[in-house]
Amino acid sequence: MKNYEMFRSDSKRFIKGYKIKNGELIIKLPLFKKKVYPYSIQNEKVMLEIMRIQVLTTRESDKIFKTTWLQRYWSVYGFILTGIFGARLATGSINETVGTVNVTLGGILGTINLSIVLLKKALLRDLKKNEFFLEHEDLLNGKKEEDLYSMNLPSNDDEIPEYNLNSINKMSFRKLKKLVREKQKRS
Numbered sequence: 001m002k003n004y005e006m007f008r009s010d011s012k013r014f015i016k017g018y019k020i021k022n023g024e025l026i027i028k029l030p031l032f033k034k035k036v037y038p039y040s041i042q043n044e045k046v047m048l049e050i051m052r053i054q055v056l057t058t059r060e061s062d063k064i065f066k067t068t069w070l071q072r073y074w075s076v077y078g079f080i081l082t083g084i085f086g087a088r089l090a091t092g093s094i095n096e097t098v099g100t101v102n103v104t105l106g107g108i109l110g111t112i113n114l115s116i117v118l119l120k121k122a123l124l125r126d127l128k129k130n131e132f133f134l135e136h137e138d139l140l141n142g143k144k145e146e147d148l149y150s151m152n153l154p155s156n157d158d159e160i161p162e163y164n165l166n167s168i169n170k171m172s173f174r175k176l177k178k179l180v181r182e183k184q185k186r187s
Contacts, residue, residue: 001015001016001017001051001054001055001126001130001165001169002016002122002123002126002127003016003030003123012029012030012031012033013029014029014030014054015027015028015029015047015050015051015054016028016029016030016169017051017166017169018044018047018166020039020044023038023039024036024037024038024039025037025038025039025040025043025044025047027047041158041159041160044160045160047166048160048164048165048166051165051166052134052165055127055130055131055134055165056134058127065120065123065124065127066120067116067117067120067121071113071116071117072113072117074109074110074113075109075110075113075114075116075117076110077106077109077110078105078106078107078108078109078110078111078112078113078114079106079107079110079114080106081102081103081105081106081109081110082102082103082106082107082110085098085099085102085103085106086099086103089103125173128173129168129171129172129173129176130165130168132173132176132177132180133163133165133168133176134165136180136183137161137163137164139180139183139184139187140162140163140179140180140183141161141162141163
């Protein structure tokens with residue numbers, strides 16, 4: 001899971017995922033930090049619930065996903081500036097120092113703003129994938145619709161579902177959609 005809260009003050013607590021190794025639950029946090037807890041099914045369920053809440057409380061309308069016209073403008077303008085001054089520098093119609101400075105600044109400006117725009121698109125795509133998963137979680141884990149309304153469901157408190165927010169973390173959105181389509185055909 002990508003860190004949707006990366007530009008917020010509380011982003012250091014965002015759980016990106018976890019892995020189980022040698023009887024320990026290793027929680028992945030932003031900035032390559034980790035927290036280690038003893039493994040238990042209860043601890044794993046708590047982590048999955050926190051990850052679910054992170055997805056459900058983040059909305060596409062959140063500020064983090066908005067690319068302003070200014071960011072898009074500066075990314076394009078930076079590369080145009082680089083091209084113009086690069087061409088003028090190559091033909092010798094401009095002072096070498098002025099041309100080099102403008103080419104460098106334009107390249108930096110364009111690269112930084114383009115990186116921000118692409119990062120925001122990747123975050124939004126990851127959010128949409130996780131929301132799609134939550135909509136189809138019961139189907140993926142083999143729960144039938146009529147079972148969801150039954151009061152006599154067997155309790156599986158000792159089981160972690162095969163498909164959860166952590167297990168689909170590295171799965172692409174396209175692959176997840178394909179998996180859902182296959183499960184819908186079978187049921």
